[in-house]
Amino acid sequence: MDHGHAAASSDFSLIVPYLVFIILATPVLVWLLDRHSLRRDAAIAQESETPDESGRHRYDLLGIPWVHRLLKTRGFQFAFQLPSALVFLLVIVAGIWGTQLGDKNFATVVTWLIWWAVIIFTFLFLSRTWCMLCPLVSIAEWMQRGKLWGVGKRFFSLNRKWPRVLRNFWVPTGFFIILTWMYLFLGLASSPLYTALVTIGLFIVPAIVVSLIFQRRTFCRYVCPIGGIIGAYSMTAPLELRNRSDEVCRSCKQKSCYRGSENGYGCPMFELPQTMETNTYCTMCTECIKTCPNDNIALNVRPFLSDLWKTKKLGFDVAAIVVILLGVTVFQTLSMVEPWNDASNALMEATGLGENTVLTLSYLVLAVFAPMLIFSLWSVTSRRLGGKEVSLKSVFIGFSFAFLPIALSSHLAHNLVHFFEEGTAIVPVLSDPLGRGWDLFGTANIIAEPLLHTETLRLVQMTLIAIGYLGAVYVGWRVARQTFGDRLRSVIGLSPMLVLMIAFAALNLWLLNLPMGMRE
Numbered sequence: 001m002d003h004g005h006a007a008a009s010s011d012f013s014l015i016v017p018y019l020v021f022i023i024l025a026t027p028v029l030v031w032l033l034d035r036h037s038l039r040r041d042a043a044i045a046q047e048s049e050t051p052d053e054s055g056r057h058r059y060d061l062l063g064i065p066w067v068h069r070l071l072k073t074r075g076f077q078f079a080f081q082l083p084s085a086l087v088f089l090l091v092i093v094a095g096i097w098g099t100q101l102g103d104k105n106f107a108t109v110v111t112w113l114i115w116w117a118v119i120i121f122t123f124l125f126l127s128r129t130w131c132m133l134c135p136l137v138s139i140a141e142w143m144q145r146g147k148l149w150g151v152g153k154r155f156f157s158l159n160r161k162w163p164r165v166l167r168n169f170w171v172p173t174g175f176f177i178i179l180t181w182m183y184l185f186l187g188l189a190s191s192p193l194y195t196a197l198v199t200i201g202l203f204i205v206p207a208i209v210v211s212l213i214f215q216r217r218t219f220c221r222y223v224c225p226i227g228g229i230i231g232a233y234s235m236t237a238p239l240e241l242r243n244r245s246d247e248v249c250r251s252c253k254q255k256s257c258y259r260g261s262e263n264g265y266g267c268p269m270f271e272l273p274q275t276m277e278t279n280t281y282c283t284m285c286t287e288c289i290k291t292c293p294n295d296n297i298a299l300n301v302r303p304f305l306s307d308l309w310k311t312k313k314l315g316f317d318v319a320a321i322v323v324i325l326l327g328v329t330v331f332q333t334l335s336m337v338e339p340w341n342d343a344s345n346a347l348m349e350a351t352g353l354g355e356n357t358v359l360t361l362s363y364l365v366l367a368v369f370a371p372m373l374i375f376s377l378w379s380v381t382s383r384r385l386g387g388k389e390v391s392l393k394s395v396f397i398g399f400s401f402a403f404l405p406i407a408l409s410s411h412l413a414h415n416l417v418h419f420f421e422e423g424t425a426i427v428p429v430l431s432d433p434l435g436r437g438w439d440l441f442g443t444a445n446i447i448a449e450p451l452l453h454t455e456t457l458r459l460v461q462m463t464l465i466a467i468g469y470l471g472a473v474y475v476g477w478r479v480a481r482q483t484f485g486d487r488l489r490s491v492i493g494l495s496p497m498l499v500l501m502i503a504f505a506a507l508n509l510w511l512l513n514l515p516m517g518m519r520e
């Protein structure tokens, strides 16, 4: 499958205005944010405003009676799980028994051009809602519970606890690196068979095995190869599930949200809504809405990016996946452009190494180790400038989340090409999912035009990068104030991070305007 025709030839004339805007907007934005925090500090000093912002700018969707009734219905989750499970069953059937032409097979077209592109948008708007209906773990969950939607007391699992040392994002991060490597270098996106085998081998079988041995959704929390990136990206969403009142939770003895009740299961993700500060682990499964005897759960609409400076409870493992995501998203675009082919050919000639070795080493160095090293050095510099009494760990973790909007916008920009330019391949494939010459809905011979013109698409991509950058500066300022306290020290401590943010934004803009190479 040919990935990307967004740029038939390089056109740098577009980069300049975007870059100038980014550079000029930076001091203006920081100045505005500083003014805002001055006013806020003054308001707090006069006790006219509370520093606790957790309840501000929130609208509880569960206050709408029909939404409340709907989410309390037991079959709600199953109604979404079933169709998605059927779609992925067809992905596996088509991948194994269908044609092996990537752009003619349902497995590759649905998985890489539709699902993988759209799913990133669901994290941005709907938090981890994808995990609620995820077919990859649904089968395992149904087997573990022995129920499709009802509440049972008996679990078909050894119910073991996941080892303490692995209760973090390191395993998902490792699997994510492997999955991306397979995507890039095994031609996953153009191989229906590999797509089906990876779906079975990296997701469905491990999910079933883990669920039959360990408690609840251990797989989603501690193993799933995309669980780490979903957890990180979901923190940007304008949707959150939280408790309504801490006081009610404190006096609640049952803790049915965690333990479960006759109305539903205890939180599959081992979360207690009372202590949840970010969206990182909540899969929006709605079980706690059903089980809480005090109706103390809220499903809030809130401003975008709200979690990104509430990261005190998160560890180095979540911060690391954000930094690696920065590298992986840049590398994904880099590996598709023409100059990359020339550079890797030159590297092969110079070192005498084979193509796969050069590509694998470049991937590990550029997407994983270099971002970690660069970000560590920048954190050291920021701490030196902002205040040495602050721990390096808190600087690294805090600022890593400020880069999440850049990683997300770069990821979205990359995937827009797949969706808008190549995604229309779904039209004929729907009528002939296995490439066997069928015409189920009369669309098999339709050659659909791309949904967006190349030039328009490029503008959308670059605008996304600029928006992501502005979001990063905003979060960076909040993190700096929280980390360094004093206004002047915050500006000084933030400044090296701003330079790095501009560099990443500029790099993304540049890559989007390079001519595409022909890969896969």
Ligand code: SF4
Pocket (backbone or CB within 6 Å): 243, 248, 249, 250, 252, 253, 254, 255, 256, 257, 258, 273, 274, 291, 292, 293, 294, 295, 296, 297
């Ligand atoms: S069951 Fe409800 S009230 Fe009790 S701790 Fe959980 S969310 Fe709070």
Ligand code: SF4
Pocket (backbone or CB within 6 Å): 241, 257, 266, 267, 268, 269, 270, 271, 272, 273, 281, 282, 283, 284, 285, 286, 287, 288, 289
């Ligand atoms: S906190 Fe509630 S909605 Fe979120 S995963 Fe746990 S039970 Fe599901």
